[in-house]
Amino acid sequence: MQDPETTLRQHDLPVTAQRLAVLRAVAHHPHATADDLAEQVRQEIGAISRQSVYNVLNVLTDKGIIRRIQPAHSPARYEDRVGDNHHHLVCRSCGQTEDVCCAVGAAPCLHAHDQHGFQIDEAEVIYWGTCPACQRKSRS
Amino acid sequence: MQDPETTLRQHDLPVTAQRLAVLRAVAHHPHATADDLAEQVRQEIGAISRQSVYNVLNVLTDKGIIRRIQPAHSPARYEDRVGDNHHHLVCRSCGQTEDVCCAVGAAPCLHAHDQHGFQIDEAEVIYWGTCPACQRKSRS
DNA sequence: GTACAGTTTTAGACTTTGTCAAATTAATGA
DNA sequence: TCATTAATTTGACAAAGTCTAAAACTGTAC
Numbered sequence: 001m002q003d004p005e006t007t008l009r010q011h012d013l014p015v016t017a018q019r020l021a022v023l024r025a026v027a028h029h030p031h032a033t034a035d036d037l038a039e040q041v042r043q044e045i046g047a048i049s050r051q052s053v054y055n056v057l058n059v060l061t062d063k064g065i066i067r068r069i070q071p072a073h074s075p076a077r078y079e080d081r082v083g084d085n086h087h088h089l090v091c092r093s094c095g096q097t098e099d100v101c102c103a104v105g106a107a108p109c110l111h112a113h114d115q116h117g118f119q120i121d122e123a124e125v126i127y128w129g130t131c132p133a134c135q136r137k138s139r140s
Numbered sequence: 141m142q143d144p145e146t147t148l149r150q151h152d153l154p155v156t157a158q159r160l161a162v163l164r165a166v167a168h169h170p171h172a173t174a175d176d177l178a179e180q181v182r183q184e185i186g187a188i189s190r191q192s193v194y195n196v197l198n199v200l201t202d203k204g205i206i207r208r209i210q211p212a213h214s215p216a217r218y219e220d221r222v223g224d225n226h227h228h229l230v231c232r233s234c235g236q237t238e239d240v241c242c243a244v245g246a247a248p249c250l251h252a253h254d255q256h257g258f259q260i261d262e263a264e265v266i267y268w269g270t271c272p273a274c275q276r277k278s279r280s
Numbered sequence: 281g282t283a284c285a286g287t288t289t290t291a292g293a294c295t296t297t298g299t300c301a302a303a304t305t306a307a308t309g310a
Numbered sequence: 311t312c313a314t315t316a317a318t319t320t321g322a323c324a325a326a327g328t329c330t331a332a333a334a335c336t337g338t339a340c
Binding site: 076092098100116117120121123126127128130131132 | 240255258259265
Binding site for chain 4: 283291297301303306307
């Protein structure tokens with residue numbers, strides 16, 4: 001990921017302190033929620049409105065600069081690793097999220113056996129399980 | 141799927157009119173939301189509280205009698221087809237949901253390349269796209 | 281069939297996550 | 311620097327679901 005200011009200019013987006021800070025927060029805290037990111041941004045630039053966090057995240061997502069993932073039972077999470085077709089591994093009990101490479105090669109998951117006439121543009125894969133820390137907790 | 145009353149008794153669940161009606165509604169309307177199901181139940185038995193619909197759906201889901209799926213931008217949907225490892229195909233514009241068989245065979249999706257120490261118990265796959273009806277609409 | 285104990289159901293307030301809209305403020309280009 | 315355009319803020323609002331306490335019901339024992 002290159003410097004945030006360059007990224008914004010490349011997408012014809014006015015450069016603001018809020019956008020820079022949100023971009024940096026996403027880069028430094030992959031899989032963070034909007035709330036987490038707001039907290040990070042506040043530590044960096046002092047203040048930001050809740051709405052601005054959502055605005056910025058929505059714009060960045062629309063432009064494809066960041067990616068939004070929305071696992072069940074969790075608010076949306078964001079990451080700046082885009083365009084590499086990776087998937088996610090989510091802990092059922094604490095929500096910890098890890099990246100995993102596409103399970104079967106390049107971009108294979110885009111083929112369902114019976115497409116029902118749908119035009120498929122994405123195959124989203126979420127592996128659900130228990131993270132090492134929560135495994136230890138439940139054993140004790 | 142066998143008769144709803146038998147199903148409830150097999151799981152040591154007291155048989156109530158609400159539970160029977162919700163179970164039947166799920167069976168007759170796969171991929172319906174809690175709201176849809178409440179509406180169906182009301183047509184069948186006259187009345188049910190919103191909370192009861194959620195209670196019943198939660199109990200049935202916990203017992204593994206029905207399955208909950210939660211695609212992004214959509215309230216939870218329910219189906220009584222459980223235990224066969226199938227996936228879903230969701231229309232981005234209208235939310236229409238179809239079942240698709242597991243893409244790569246029996247239950248292969250349960251293996252991620254790097255499991256990060258997680259104990260994986262489910263691989264959830266959602267294919268996103270545009271359903272035939274919405275394709276026609278957007279072309280016109 | 282009745283009564284009891286333990287669940288379910290109900291009603292209504294509440295929480296979380298996110299959006300809408302209008303007013304204010306800031307960024308860009310001449 | 312100024313004007314224009316766009317972004318940010320504030321506060322109200324919305325959807326989906328949970329929490330709690332009270333009332334009603336189910337299943338079982340008598």
